[in-house]
Amino acid sequence: MKLSALHQSYLNRRRSPLDSSADASSKSFLAVFWLVLHCLCCLISLLLGFRFSRLVFFFLVSTPSSTNLYSPPFRPDLPPPRTDLNPHNATAVEAKTSSSSSRVVVGRHGILIRPWPHPDPVEVMKAHRIIERVQREQKAVFGSGGKSSRAVIAVTPTYARTFQALHLNGVMHSLMLAPYDVVWIVVEAGGASNETASIIAKSGVRTIHVGFDQRMPNTWEDRGKVEVLMRLRALRVVKEEKLDGVVMFADDSNMHSMEFFDEIQNVKWFGAVSVGILAHSGNAEEMVMSMDKRREMEKEESSSLSSLPVQGPACNATDKLIGWHVFNTLPYAGKSAVYIDDVAAVLPQKLEWCGFVLNSRILWDEAESKPEWVKEFGLLNENEGVESPLSLLNDPSMVEPLGSCGRQVLLWWLRVEARADSKFPPGWVIDPPLEITVAAKRTPWPDVPPEPPTKKKDQMSLSQGNNVVVIPKQQQQQQQQRSSKVRKPKRRSKRNKHEAKPTDTTTQVSSSTKHHQERN
Amino acid sequence: MTNRSSLSAILLFLFFSASSAQHNVRTERISGSAGDVLEDNPVGKLKVYVYELPSKYNKKLLQKDPRCLTHMFAAEIFMHRFLLSSPVRTLNPDEADWFYSPIYPTCDLTPTGLPLPFKSPRMMRSAIQLISSNWPYWNKTEGADHFFVVPHDFGACFHYQEEKAIERGILPLLKRATLVQTFGQRNHVCLDQGSITIPPFAPPQKMQAHLIPPDVPRSIFVYFRGLFYDVNNDPEGGYYARGARAAVWENFKNNPLFDISTDHPTTYYEDMQRSIFCLCPLGWAPWSPRLVEAVVFGCIPVIIADDIVLPFADAIPWEEIGVFVAEKDVPELDTILTSIPTEVILRKQRLLANPSMKQAMLFPQPAQPGDAFHQILNGLARKLPHDGSVYLKAGEKVLNWTAGPVGDLKPW
Numbered sequence: 001m002k003l004s005a006l007h008q009s010y011l012n013r014r015r016s017p018l019d020s021s022a023d024a025s026s027k028s029f030l031a032v033f034w035l036v037l038h039c040l041c042c043l044i045s046l047l048l049g050f051r052f053s054r055l056v057f058f059f060l061v062s063t064p065s066s067t068n069l070y071s072p073p074f075r076p077d078l079p080p081p082r083t084d085l086n087p088h089n090a091t092a093v094e095a096k097t098s099s100s101s102s103r104v105v106v107g108r109h110g111i112l113i114r115p116w117p118h119p120d121p122v123e124v125m126k127a128h129r130i131i132e133r134v135q136r137e138q139k140a141v142f143g144s145g146g147k148s149s150r151a152v153i154a155v156t157p158t159y160a161r162t163f164q165a166l167h168l169n170g171v172m173h174s175l176m177l178a179p180y181d182v183v184w185i186v187v188e189a190g191g192a193s194n195e196t197a198s199i200i201a202k203s204g205v206r207t208i209h210v211g212f213d214q215r216m217p218n219t220w221e222d223r224g225k226v227e228v229l230m231r232l233r234a235l236r237v238v239k240e241e242k243l244d245g246v247v248m249f250a251d252d253s254n255m256h257s258m259e260f261f262d263e264i265q266n267v268k269w270f271g272a273v274s275v276g277i278l279a280h281s282g283n284a285e286e287m288v289m290s291m292d293k294r295r296e297m298e299k300e301e302s303s304s305l306s307s308l309p310v311q312g313p314a315c316n317a318t319d320k321l322i323g324w325h326v327f328n329t330l331p332y333a334g335k336s337a338v339y340i341d342d343v344a345a346v347l348p349q350k351l352e353w354c355g356f357v358l359n360s361r362i363l364w365d366e367a368e369s370k371p372e373w374v375k376e377f378g379l380l381n382e383n384e385g386v387e388s389p390l391s392l393l394n395d396p397s398m399v400e401p402l403g404s405c406g407r408q409v410l411l412w413w414l415r416v417e418a419r420a421d422s423k424f425p426p427g428w429v430i431d432p433p434l435e436i437t438v439a440a441k442r443t444p445w446p447d448v449p450p451e452p453p454t455k456k457k458d459q460m461s462l463s464q465g466n467n468v469v470v471i472p473k474q475q476q477q478q479q480q481q482r483s484s485k486v487r488k489p490k491r492r493s494k495r496n497k498h499e500a501k502p503t504d505t506t507t508q509v510s511s512s513t514k515h516h517q518e519r520n
Numbered sequence: 521m522t523n524r525s526s527l528s529a530i531l532l533f534l535f536f537s538a539s540s541a542q543h544n545v546r547t548e549r550i551s552g553s554a555g556d557v558l559e560d561n562p563v564g565k566l567k568v569y570v571y572e573l574p575s576k577y578n579k580k581l582l583q584k585d586p587r588c589l590t591h592m593f594a595a596e597i598f599m600h601r602f603l604l605s606s607p608v609r610t611l612n613p614d615e616a617d618w619f620y621s622p623i624y625p626t627c628d629l630t631p632t633g634l635p636l637p638f639k640s641p642r643m644m645r646s647a648i649q650l651i652s653s654n655w656p657y658w659n660k661t662e663g664a665d666h667f668f669v670v671p672h673d674f675g676a677c678f679h680y681q682e683e684k685a686i687e688r689g690i691l692p693l694l695k696r697a698t699l700v701q702t703f704g705q706r707n708h709v710c711l712d713q714g715s716i717t718i719p720p721f722a723p724p725q726k727m728q729a730h731l732i733p734p735d736v737p738r739s740i741f742v743y744f745r746g747l748f749y750d751v752n753n754d755p756e757g758g759y760y761a762r763g764a765r766a767a768v769w770e771n772f773k774n775n776p777l778f779d780i781s782t783d784h785p786t787t788y789y790e791d792m793q794r795s796i797f798c799l800c801p802l803g804w805a806p807w808s809p810r811l812v813e814a815v816v817f818g819c820i821p822v823i824i825a826d827d828i829v830l831p832f833a834d835a836i837p838w839e840e841i842g843v844f845v846a847e848k849d850v851p852e853l854d855t856i857l858t859s860i861p862t863e864v865i866l867r868k869q870r871l872l873a874n875p876s877m878k879q880a881m882l883f884p885q886p887a888q889p890g891d892a893f894h895q896i897l898n899g900l901a902r903k904l905p906h907d908g909s910v911y912l913k914a915g916e917k918v919l920n921w922t923a924g925p926v927g928d929l930k931p932w
Contacts, residue, residue: 049756104705104826106682109763114851117771126858127741127777133862134796134869135737142735 139179149265151181151245153238153360157230158196158252159189159216162418165199165428167252172203175250178261183208183245185237187230189216195427208237218340218420224349227251228386231353239363239377247360249353249389253414260410263402264357269371270393271400274312275355276412277327279345310409311348312355313401321401326350339420346415351388354413357402358389373398547874548867550841554834554902558876559890562897563607566904569616570603571655573623577647581627592809593626593635594721595892596669598883599700600624602893618698618900619657619666623647626672637678641691641924642932644668644676648693662918663697664910667900670694671720673805675701677710680804685710692923696910698903700896702807704829711829716899718892719831722812724884730789734818741777742857743795743819744768745784746810747803764824765801767850775854792817796865797843797857801825812881815841818872820865822857824850832880832895834902841871 154175158164168186175182182205188196192211200207212230217223231249238247246264250256264271314323329336329347336347362370363377373395380392390396403410418424425431550558578600582588588597600622603609610616625640651666652658658666670676676694677685689709690699703710704717711717748769750760757766772778780799785791792798798814802825811830814821821842823830830838838844845856871877879890887893912918922929 104708104762106686108758109847111757111763111766111770112848112851113767113770117774117851119775119777119854123854123858124777127854130858130860130862130865131739131741131796134865135739137866137869138735138737142733 136179149180151183151243152178152261152264153183153185153243153245153247154250155185155187155231155234155247156250156252157187157189157212157227157234160193160195161216162422162424163416164196164252168196168199170255171250171252172200174256174258175205176203177258180261180265181245182206183243184250185210185234187212187234189214189226189230198427208241210234210237219338220340220346220415221338223340228353232380232386235363235377238360239365242364243360245360246357247363248357251352251354251413253416254354255412255414257410259408263408263410266402267357267359267400269359269362269374269400270389270398271357271402272313272321272324272406273355273357273402273411274310274325274406274409275348275352276409277309277311277348278412278414279309279327279347311352311413312403312409313399313406315401315405319401319405321397321399321405324351325406340417348413348415349387351390352413353389354411356389356399358392362392371398548870550836550871550874550877552833552835552837557835557898557902558880558895560894560898560901561889562894562901565901566608566617566897567610567615568603568606568608568618568620568897568900569610569613569657570600571619571621571651573621573647573650577621577623577643581624585627585629587629587633588624588627590723591629591633591635592720592722593671593702595671595702595718595883596624596626598721598885599669599893599896601885602887606887606893606897608897613655613657616657617665617904617906621647621651621666621668623668625670625678634680635672637672637680639932640672640678641688641928642930644678644691645693645928646932660912661696661906661910662912663694665906667698667700667716668694669700671700671702671718673703674710675699675703675715676712682804688925691928692920695919698900702831703805704831704833705806705825706827706829708827714903716896717829717831717833718896719812719881720807720809721883722809722816722881724882727789727813727816727882732790732793736794738794738796740779740791740795742772742779742797742799742822742853743791744778744780744799744801745782745788745791747782748780750804760804761802762826762847764847764850765803767847768799768801768824768853771851772854777854789813789817792819795819797822799824800842802828802847811842815872815881816878818869820868820872822853824853831892832899835895835898836877836880841868841877843868 152175154171156168156171158168172184175184184200184203184205185208186196186200187210189212191213192209197209200209210233212226212233214226214229216226235247237243246267248260248264260273263273309327310325311327312325313321314325316322327348327350336345362374364370365378373393375392375394377392380386386392390399393399549556552558578597582597588594600620603620603622613619623643625637625643626635628636628639630636648658648663668676670678672678673680674682674685676690676699677688678691679685679688686709690712695712699712699715700718701711701715702718702720704715705711746765747760748765749755749757754760757763760766768780772780779791779795792813796819798810798817798819798821800808800810800814800821800823802808806825806828811821811823813819822845823838823842824845824847826847830836830842843857843860845853849856876890879888880892880895883892
């Protein structure tokens with residue numbers, strides 16, 4: 001190798017002056033000289049960034065005919081420059097050479113580095129959007145086995161009340177997230193109202209807002225009946241508009257998992273899923289007690305079916321539908337809520353509507369390819385008491401169990417309502433702002449006076465209608481108090497959260513490199 | 521306009537016809553400048569005669585070093601095997617359109633596995649002498665209807681260093697023959713006009729063994745694994761890859777979107793399938809097996825090699841499939857990649873998902889329809905019929921048998 005030979009010659013040269021000199025002083029002088037020269041070369045190399053000595057000895061050792069260090073990069077495809085060109089021929093020759101010669105040259109090129117070689121946040125965001133789009137496309141093409149997905153028709157009975165915004169937003173967000181086309185039929189008891197319309201307008205999915213002329217009654221039992229009528233009304237809309245897709249019943253206080261929407265795509269005509277029942281009791285102690293009681297019952301009976309809060313299809317070992325799991329109401333006998341604002345467990349029906357999904361074509365008029373075990377929907381008489389969707393079928397055994405034969409719980413049933421007479425600001429907008437403000441006892445801001453004037457609850461008996469917020473508390477002792485109360489959130493929350501020191505508001509902007517170092 | 525409407529019509533037809541198939545993957549039809557030729561069947565379009573050369577040119581080399589079967593130059597060996605049992609082979613040389621000589625010039629490996637090209641010119645020369653003296657077909661055209669597979673770094677220039685390769689140029693005896701090579705760069709001495717560029721050999725079974733389900737979301741934006749500086753041969757940088765790889769490292773080592781490094785993980789193939797863009801920069805030569813891997817794994821190749829000629833360039837519209845970045849634009853690589861519109865990216869992915877695209881890059885054993893062997897034959901078939909001028913009159917000599925360095929004239 002050429003370089004090792006150079007190294008050798010360097011060493012030889014280094015050794016020879018020291019060996020040949022006999023004089024001690026000249027020897028030491030030479031040694032010092034070499035040392036100084038070596039240090040100088042090291043410093044220059046440090047500055048330049050490469051071994052400078054190689055260049056020097058290249059000059060000294062290489063023959064004149066070998067490559068000159070300052071020659072331009074090797075371009076063998078260009079013809080050697082000719083000096084005897086006539087001026088008017090030059091352009092022609094140049095044009096010829098430029099067309100056949102390559103722009104790419106062999107040789108040492110510079111390493112191009114831009115002045116600020118760090119990520120640009122705008123571009124990082126663009127890249128993330130690209131990644132998101134690509135992943136969405138992947139999901140669409142490969143996700144559900146590539147089958148074309150059907151629209152989801154969600155039927156929601158609702159009515160304007162305190163918790164409507166809470167529940168409806170939950171359902172709305174689930175529907176917005178579902179990666180399918182969604183048609184949302186919202187049936188509102190008491191007629192279509194602006195509050196409901198304003199909530200569902202934010203969804204971005206196609207909505208059909210239907211008014212229902214009856215008002216929602218106060219008992220859970222009656223309520224269930226009205227809800228059934230509302231759902232049938234929605235199904236009639238599906239029939240009239242000939243909506244195509246999978247009909248599911250999204251009661252507005254239920255929770256749906258995303259896998260639920262994926263699973264119901266598999267339904268052929270009529271399917272059933274397992275529903276987790278959250279029989280919520282208004283009273284926490286009662287809830288605990290009932291759980292303890294349930295545990296006792298489990299130990300006594302040691303039967304797994306009695307305490308499963310799941311409603312859905314029951315299958316045998318070969319995954320065929322043989323029956324239904326229904327919610328065991330025994331532990332709650334006599335203790336279930338009757339009125340809306342009862343502090344007791346709200347129990348579901350035997351078979352809740354939300355656990356069933358159906359192909360919308362079942363409801364259509366013409367018997368295209370409808371199976372015979374489906375009743376004609378147009379001839380259904382509502383007044384005969386339709387309890388569960390199984391009444392739509394002639395043969396309930398043809399129901400398809402979904403979610404690996406009911407083993408997966410894909411949605412949860414829950415009923416939580418505020419008191420029937422509870423007031424809330426319309427549209428949950430507090431306008432004009434509340435008049436009563438209570439300063440917190442302890443604040444992180446030092447300029448606020450530490451001792452606020454203490455105001456007790458009973459002093460604030462202001463009933464100014466719309467300006468007041470009422471939130472029914474769970475530990476409400478006074479059942480008689482109907483007067484409006486003002487909650488003091490600041491005090492309570494601040495005591496919990498802001499314990500001690502003021503936080504340092506000047507946060508340092510850490511470079512993104514630190515965060516992403518682990519990636520590489 | 522008409523192209524787009526016909527493309528969409530074809531796409532619709534494909535969509536409906538493919539709905540009965542098992543995998544309903546949305547792909548797009550590939551048609552390059554030569555048309556929709558990836559699925560052409562070359563059988564019946566040409567006839568190839570395989571010369572019977574002594575085994576010192578092929579089998580003995582392979583016996584000496586079986587590593588030749590697995591390195592990226594193995595295409596020459598597999599092409600021979602394919603032709604021996606292919607229906608395009610004819611045993612009657614008088615009716616053959618093309619003549620193939622089974623030589624393995626790249627099968628002389630160092631202990632570390634790199635091929636030494638120093639004896640290859642002599643081997644070629646000796647083989648051609650044998651062919652021209654034993655059969656009359658070489659002298660009829662001086663090799664114009666013969667083809668040779670030379671998959672080495674710079675093709676038939678037979679050297680791994682670009683300057684030396686350019687100095688040597690293509691072996692003079694091969695000047696009229698068709699060269700099937702992996703190297704391709706426009707206006708370069710080592711790429712003859714009529715050459716067919718092929719992809720380097722990548723082991724198909726190994727790649728198939730590392731496939732992951734296609735619904736695994738692609739979460740890496742840009743992926744690259746390989747050297748940025750060749751510290752053994754070019755410590756200061758600037759020579760290796762014309763400084764392009766070093767520029768990629770220096771500009772994007774801090775960028776979280778770029779998953780680039782030198783260490784080669786065991787999940788290399790899986791990571792490529794989780795990436796949207798895979799960098800394919802030049803090294804000492806402009807081509808690399810990364811292109812094949814990127815195509816097989818559905819990762820859009822970002823080709824950083826000025827004037828490169830990609831495999832089967834007339835059959836595959838590489839401009840629509842990959843992203844080409846000039847070497848001087850490497851510092852702006854992140855801007856270039858993020859400013860590509862999303863529809864273009866999705867279209868490129870659909871083109872890459874086309875199974876005929878992936879097949880065309882592979883050399884499977886045994887050969888399958890549409891694979892690289894068939895694309896080579898398609899390319900040869902497209903060059904037919906031979907122009908009348910290639911046939912020389914009796915006694916006419918065009919090639920200079922004594923040209924080239926003195927060392928090449930020694931017998932092998």
